[in-house]
Every structure is written in structure tokens, then in C-alpha cells.
Amino acid sequence: MNTERPHGASTLIVKDLNAQSVLRCLKEAQTATVRQLAGASGLSVVTVKAIMTSLVDQGKAFIGGKAPSGGGRPSQRYIFNEKHSLGLVIFTREVDGKDTVFLRVVDLYGQTLDSESIEIPSLGPDELETLIGEKILQFNRLQAISLGLPGIEYKGTIVSVDYKALIGIPLADRLRSRFGMPVLVENDVNAAVLGRDCEAYIYFPRKYPPGAGLLIQGTLLKGCHHFAGEIGWLPLGISWGPETADSFEDCCSAAAKVVASLTAVVDPASVVLYGEHLGKEHLQRIGELCRNLLPAQALPTLHCSEDFTADFEQGLKKILLNLLDENLLEKPLREEQIPKKKI
Known part of the structure; x- marks a missing residue:
């Protein structure tokens, strides 16, 4: 749908809406020309070209090779940068009678870039913060966290879980405050x-x-x-x-x-x-x-x-990708750099 001139919207909001539309189209296509993005978004070629210049400057897209011309002037291709923002999936399972924490770093397409499993004798908020902090040091573009636990989370607080040190802890809020990024905690079977x-x-x-x-x-x-x-x-x-x-x-x-x-x-x-x-x-x-x-x-x-475990992990990835997309698309033309996290 064409969002170039919505009635009553400010210029800044219009630009953001247009950029969101183009970025979604590019992510879906993975690679595309300005004309293809204009056709998919309903925006003009001039508008899309200006947006793509900004998205390349921000690192959300790369300039690719030339598209086949079919006799005319070759068109410039753009490539979506799936590693612009990364996310962290964390979940727990009992393996051979031992409590194990699984950590997965994924890109904007949900592809796993880093995978680790750690046996842990007891799991509490401090242990979780340590594990997350270590991953942030390794991957400074981490922008969101999805955490899966075998328990009940109500109004942000863990009210029932296999790990007693987490009961009564407003875990999502604590991790959001600690690391300055979106965090969502979900029950294992819901995931x-x-x-x-x-x-x-x-x-x-x-x-x-x-x-x-x-x-x-x-x-x-x-x-x-x-x-x-x-x-x-x-x-x-x-x-x-x-x-x-x-x-x-x-x-x-x-x-x-x-x-x-x-x-x-x-x-x-x-x-x-x-x-x-x-x-x-x-x-x-x-x-x-x-x-x-x-x-x-x-x-x-x-x-x-x-x-x-595969179903559990895949569900947490879906949750994480929604968080990453929201973060990526929020004010897309005004994001200058990845903010530094507190570790």
C-alpha cells in the first residue's frame, strides 16, 4: 500500500512508514533493485532510491552487483544485511539428569550463528546475567533476548518454575534493565x-x-x-x-x-x-x-x-525474530548506531 502521502501525518512519520515498507520488502526478497522495491512497496522510484541510500549508510543493506539489464541500463542490486541486528535465544532442559542451559545467537533470518550448551548446577538471575554478558562481549550486535523456562510467568514475574532461585523474580524487567534491550520470557510448552x-x-x-x-x-x-x-x-x-x-x-x-x-x-x-x-x-x-x-x-x-527441544527452540526463535523486527523497524531512518549494552 502506498504510504507516501497519508492524510495528516507529519513528514517524519511518513518517512519512517515508507522506510519500514521498503525494509520489509527487501528483507522478504533478500536482494532487489530499486524498481523491484518500488513495485513491491507501492512507493515511487525516487522515494525508494533515497531510502536505500540511508539504509546502506546505516548498514541495514549492502550494495550488490548489477541486475541483468535486458537491453537497457543495468540496475543496481541491494542486499538485506541479516547480520545488522542479532538476537539471543536461551532455554533450559534436563539432559542425562543434569540441568543444561542452551544458548543460540541468531541473525534476522533466524539462522544460528553460534550454539552453546552449558551444564549448570543451579540457575538463578545472577547466573543468567553472567551467561548473557559473556555472549554480548562476543557479539556486540545483540539486540533482543527470548528466554524459555519450564514454568509460569505472570505480569513479568516468575511464579512457578523448576529453578527455585528464579521464583518471585521479575526476570524480564530485570534483564531489560540490566542489558538495555527487549526481553521476552516464555513457558517451554507455549514456545x-x-x-x-x-x-x-x-x-x-x-x-x-x-x-x-x-x-x-x-x-x-x-x-x-x-x-x-x-x-x-x-x-x-x-x-x-x-x-x-x-x-x-x-x-x-x-x-x-x-x-x-x-x-x-x-x-x-x-x-x-x-x-x-x-x-x-x-x-x-x-x-x-x-x-x-x-x-x-x-x-x-x-x-x-x-x-x-527442536520445537521449543524454534518457537523461541519466532518470538525473538518478532522482537528483532520491531527493533529494526522502529524509526528506521533515525537509528545511527547500535547502542552499547551494559555488561
Whole structure:
């Protein structure tokens, strides 16, 4: 849509809107000429050319080679600089019985530039700040952080989590203040449902009650107190833990009751299940039991994820890319340099 002359907008706002449009188009195309960007954005060639000059000066774009001319004068190509701003994904998982922190540095396309996993005996805010500070020293263009934890965050404060030192801590605000960049903290299963891009995702740990992530029309369902998805609290009379998980029939019966309960509330077209102890035989049996609990027209399609960590990480990357895009597009013609972070 042409935003060159919106009624009543100031010149500065118009310039920002135009630059945002051009930058989005260039990012989507990866490389393009001024004429191609003008066609995609609806702006004039003259306007786009001026914007591209500014974006190159800021380092958000590079000058590339010449495009094929087709008989006329060759056009200058521009390349989106995906490394202009970087982001940090942090998440925790238990690996071989040991608490492990995973750190990923990604570019504006979500490509991983640096990957590290660190075993840590205890995780608190000080340990997190140390890990983040070390990454900022390595990558001075870090501009946003997404953090995934197995717990509940409400109004910016961690109210329930496996790491007791984090409970009661306004973690997102603390990290924003400490490092001067956007920070978003998300529950592990909520991140997984985003990463998998499905409507419902249920994680069945072997030792703990299950949790669910729900994506309704593309939006995470969190509820008034961010308690949505805490399905271990459903009054189903199930004793969650290794004894139930290790019994094939008890495990399948418990999972089917959870799926049926969830279906009766949100009616998903499909449900993804994950558990280290779940296999194809479990999925088949859970489906059979669900057919006894639900009417045929309400049965969701069941899928089994093979890699919760990958789904978790992918969801955090999506969250991070949204933060980076917001930061990149805010006042695009008035950003002079990457601000220095406090470490």
C-alpha cells in the first residue's frame, strides 16, 4: 500500500512508514533493485532510491552487483544485511539428569550463528546475567533476548518454575534493565506450540505432570493468570509420575483423558503429543481410547513429536525474530548506531 502521502501525518512519520515498507520488502526478497522495491512497496522510484541510500549508510543493506539489464541500463542490486541486528535465544532442559542451559545467537533470518550448551548446577538471575554478558562481549550486535523456562510467568514475574532461585523474580524487567534491550520470557510448552505451529501441544514428562500449549487463531492462549495449559491440575484422578508413565495402559489411558478434556474445551483440529516414553504404539492406543471418550466428529488428529527441544527452540526463535523486527523497524531512518549494552 502506498504510504507516501497519508492524510495528516507529519513528514517524519511518513518517512519512517515508507522506510519500514521498503525494509520489509527487501528483507522478504533478500536482494532487489530499486524498481523491484518500488513495485513491491507501492512507493515511487525516487522515494525508494533515497531510502536505500540511508539504509546502506546505516548498514541495514549492502550494495550488490548489477541486475541483468535486458537491453537497457543495468540496475543496481541491494542486499538485506541479516547480520545488522542479532538476537539471543536461551532455554533450559534436563539432559542425562543434569540441568543444561542452551544458548543460540541468531541473525534476522533466524539462522544460528553460534550454539552453546552449558551444564549448570543451579540457575538463578545472577547466573543468567553472567551467561548473557559473556555472549554480548562476543557479539556486540545483540539486540533482543527470548528466554524459555519450564514454568509460569505472570505480569513479568516468575511464579512457578523448576529453578527455585528464579521464583518471585521479575526476570524480564530485570534483564531489560540490566542489558538495555527487549526481553521476552516464555513457558517451554507455549514456545513449543509456536515452533510446531499447531493448535495444541501436550508435553508428558516422565517424572512430572503434563503441560499444554494452545494456539488459538495464531495467538497463544494464556488465560487471566497465565495458567492456561497447566493440565496437570485437571481433576482426572491421575497420579502423574514414573509409575504411570512406565505402564503402557495407564499412560495411554491418562493421555487419552487429557486429550479428551482439552478437546471438549478448545476443539482443536489436531493435537501434538510429546514424551520421551511415548512411541507409535502409544499414539495408536491413545487414539483408540479417545474414540471411546469423544464423538466421532470431534476427534482431533493426533501426532507425535520426536524432538521437543527442536520445537521449543524454534518457537523461541519466532518470538525473538518478532522482537528483532520491531527493533529494526522502529524509526528506521533515525537509528545511527547500535547502542552499547551494559555488561
